[in-house]
Amino acid sequence: MKKKIIVCVVTIIFLAGALLGFYYSPFWRSMEVRLDIWGTKLHTLINPVGQAPTVSAALPTPVVTTLAMEGGLTATQAPQVQTSPTVEITAETPQPTPTGIPGEVRLPSPKFELQDWNNCGPDALSLYLRFYGWQGDQFTISNEIKPLRADRNVNVDELAGYVSNHVDNLTVEYRVGGSLDLLRQLIAAGYPVLVEETFTFEQPFWFQDDLWGGHYLLLNGYNDKARTFLTQDSYWGADKYISYDQLDKNWQAFNRVYLLVFPPADSDKIKTILKTDWDADQNRQNALQSARRETQATPQNPFAWFNLGSNLVYFEDYQGAAVAYDQARALTIPQRMLRYQFGPFLAYFHSGRTDDLMSLVEYALKVTPNSEEALLWQGWGLYRIGKKSEALASFAKALDARPGYADAEYALDYVKNN
Helix, strand or coil, X not given: CHHHHHHHHHHHHHHHHHHHHXXXXXXXXXXXXXXXXXXXXXHHHHCCCCCCCCCCCCCCHHHHHXXXXXXXXXXXXXXXXXXXXXXXXXXXXXXXXXXCCCCXXXXXXXCCCCCCCCCHHHHXXXXXXXXXXXXXXXXXXXXXXCCCCCCCCCCHHHHHHHHHHHCCCCEEEEECCCCHHHHHHHHHCCCXXXXXXXXXXXXXXXXXXXXXXXXXXXXXXXXXXXXXXXXXXXXXXXXXXXXXXXXXXXXXXXXXXXXXXXXXXXXXXXXXXXXXXXXXXXXXXXXXXXXXXXXXXXXXXXHHHHHHHHHHHHCCXXXXXXXXXXXXXXXXXXXXXXXXXCHXXXXXXXXXXXXXXXXXXXXXXXXXXXXXXXXXXXXXXXXXXXXXXXHHHXXXXXXXXCCCCHHHHHHHHHHHCC
């Protein structure tokens, strides 16, 4: 009997080991990607993606434009600050060089590693940390902040959270509303910068795919004469160049967010470079004003309006943010926009526009069925309209899509007890 038990235990261990070996084998990892691609094509064949839904009622465009010109979108104003006007730079206009920085800087490029599937955030951060001698790799990070390979997005706050919680000798800050001058000043001072920007897919994943996506990029050099930044691109390779103009265009879609990693002893130096942007609230005020100016200068640019909405959400001006997002949607936002940015969910929920919230989360889940953020806000929308059991199921799906997702855990606990 004992021999039979031993044989059974050994057999189970062997099979479990073989299964794990197969799961982590290059063959399975490659097959997992192919299965996901085929699954996406089938899903979107049954549920065509199309364009993001527009607002449920006609927009009072002249009113929106007037309110933006006056410096606000609702009677409830976000804090105001005076900032200098943005200087528009063109190919014919030389970039003004801040005092004391050279026209060309190239920081050492870290040991490079191409990203795994859906892993540009962890990979880009690992490249950044290696600049300071860190010994891990992209999987060291992704195992903590996105344990499922199929998770298609890592937010900038998740990247910052990894550094704060798992890297002892470095500190991290992220801000929005950056500028090309600021990037150059930071690099000239010896600090690479991580930004989130637009990415164009090489092939469509569904019928009429607009090919638009998000991507993290590490900048570690610049050249004013060539008007280019040196980048470490986890998808395209090491030491790639991008023009100033193209980077700024790509960067605008993500509110010009940037993440900085540096030794704690250098905090005063970073603070001096960032000036008023060192304070997180003041930084958002600055970004809010910049977004307002861009809606005035380019009123047909959906990203300008989207950024305005996102900055108003920060100040909890949800009604004003909803109007700004309305305008962005009327001008058409990219199909995958709600995979990466979730301000509209908050704006429509907190301003009581549940129908608009539900139409957006439904669309977001067509594009990204396993988006934990869309599943979370679908749950809150269902809860608001009295569908408690459906809300709990949606929160549970969010937690399945992102194990350890604190917002989903909170939502489950709250709805179960209310």
